[in-house]
Amino acid sequence: MATDHEEGLLSIIEGIRSSDKKDCGYLIHTSNISTLIDQDFALGELDNKVLDDVADFVKIKEILSKNPRGSETMILNAAAKNTKNGRPVKSAILCPPAVYGFGRGPISKRGGKLTALMRAIILYKSAFSVENGRNHWSVVDIHNLAKAYLFLVDKALGRIGVEDKYWDSKGYYVVETEELCWGAFARSIGERVQNRFFIDELAIVKKLTANEVDAIYAGGSTYWGTNARCMGSRLRQLGWKPYRGCLEKYVNQRLGFEIEDLYGITIEEQELEAEERRPRVSPDSSPVLQANLGNVMNEDIPYTRLSIERYDLTPDAMSTDEEASMQLRREETREETEETREATQETREATQETREATEETREETEGTGEENEENEAGGRKEGDGGEK
Template sequence: MASTIFITGVTGYIGGEVAVVFAEKHPEYNLVFLVRNSDQAKTVKARFPSSETVIGDLDSHDILFEQGKRADVVLQTASADHIAVGESIIVGMAQGKKGHYIHVSGSGILHDVTNGFGNPSSKIYHDTSDLAAITSFDSSHVHADIDASVTAAGLKHGIPTAIVSPVTIYGVGRGPIKTRSLQIPFLTEAIIKRGKAFTVLEGNNIWDNVHITDLAEAYNVLTEEALKLNGGKSSWGKAGYYFVESAEHRWKDVVTELARIAHQKGAIKSAEVEKLSVEDASAVHPWAPLLWGGNCRSRGDRIRALGWAPSARKIEEYLPEMVDFEIKSLGTQSSATIF
């Protein structure tokens, strides 16, 4: 019998790419997607004809409960910060097949400005040796309280859960609706609108990165393991925490390259990079200190132990296509714009 995989967030960047990878690699899966309305359902069905869509949202308890009962694996990729969705699905799973639940988080949980904004940190968190520290962060760490609630709900109801925590995700996605990431697109948009590139102070702070398809492949590997007897070699529950990263970057280096590309394409008048204070950077974008000012350094030892390995080109090689995407979206092709 075909395995039923219930995915929230198929209309989003991560969930859409996961759906593409699953459809390519596992056409035998019975893919069930949560969508908000009939228009989204039509778009998703056109892309994945053999799939099933159910209309609802992350607060549709009864729908989520029923889909949880049906599923062999649930991938909750729609939100890292919604409490009710996980509880609804996990309670349903406990009354059904008792499958595996995979929740999206984010390495923003590691956001480190111990040495000040714009400065590097030497601390690297491994999802193996640093597991106790990672899973005991208090609510001042982004996503930490939701991660803990997912794990607790799984333990309470006897459902194996896993947290997948990606880093800076790059590349244009292939999903049916949203194909845009967050950090680099927001940064590129801010640079183009401002007319000049910038860093938060020195910009020497470090983040990990991963290509969107490599991230989706990690979900594929974990799902394959979940469908094996006793979850295969994968870890679940308190040990089920997975960072997914392939390399590191300094934000100053990324900004310098974005400025060069945007200037070359005529989207800004100069390739100069300006150092902004935290306050001035926040005026450009309210999330600037969080997105581009601190450090998030992790190592995905667990997913690599399952055989996952990144295969995409480095982040620098994808920046031109990401700049093109933002230029097209903003309508600034071949014309420097200063707002």
């Protein structure tokens, strides 16, 4: 269900109330950080304002009250309409910003606007930003987000005690772990794509207007040109402890899958291209040779480099989630196999060392035994001489 479908949300709330059960019924709603965006702020510029869901909660509620959708306000005020005759309702809102990572569910694994920007840059064949690209967004790793849901469900089920003040009119939770600058993020995408293909100036960030960006990706300026900076203190006060996700690792893997899907260039071919483009510098080469290396790399050489210009784009260029997941699992399996191989080698070496140590101990023991026998034999000879 869409997060702004007020009729649907109202039906769910009334359905909980109509139950014959006397214990509380809980509703955990997913909102969108875009509801907190200051649409009047200049696109592409940095807004120094960061909203904390505890310290700035009054300000957040004021912003939500001005939202024409009104779904968030409906959720926060649901408990106010509880009656003695109906089942009481307790509600909470989880508000994630930009989400990244590979989903583990059966349907969507592609991520949101971060992945969309990667794909847009690949198709546009140039990194770009909305105006100056100085604006920031909070982000969260998808697995940390999933743990936030489970954490709050545990609270609702009573496995861990929770006070009433964390539900209903104060039950608003921002779920974030990091922050990024959209312009800098676009530049890093361009650099990574340029590293995989021999394309000039792809890493140079082009400054585009909102209309130009929206022509590349419908509504893109609403995300890539605005500020959505929030601090999720409320959930942390309850004990939620997120780990820091690895955005760089996700970007590298996701880019490989998107390029393969759009242009048919396999992950292996992309890695070979990146390896081929990596400068080869001898440890004892002179500074002059190193300085000229960049010029050499740009000269025509008898090597057919990969290029996204060589591939035709399909009309409906959508990423194949299952192939991406399979490729990710293959990489994980390859890493696990390599770790197992290294562990086996270490075990084999340790066994060999133990065997050698055992052999040395045996030789020392045998040497000691022979020495004892010689001493005993010498003692017997001395005894025989005394009897004579």
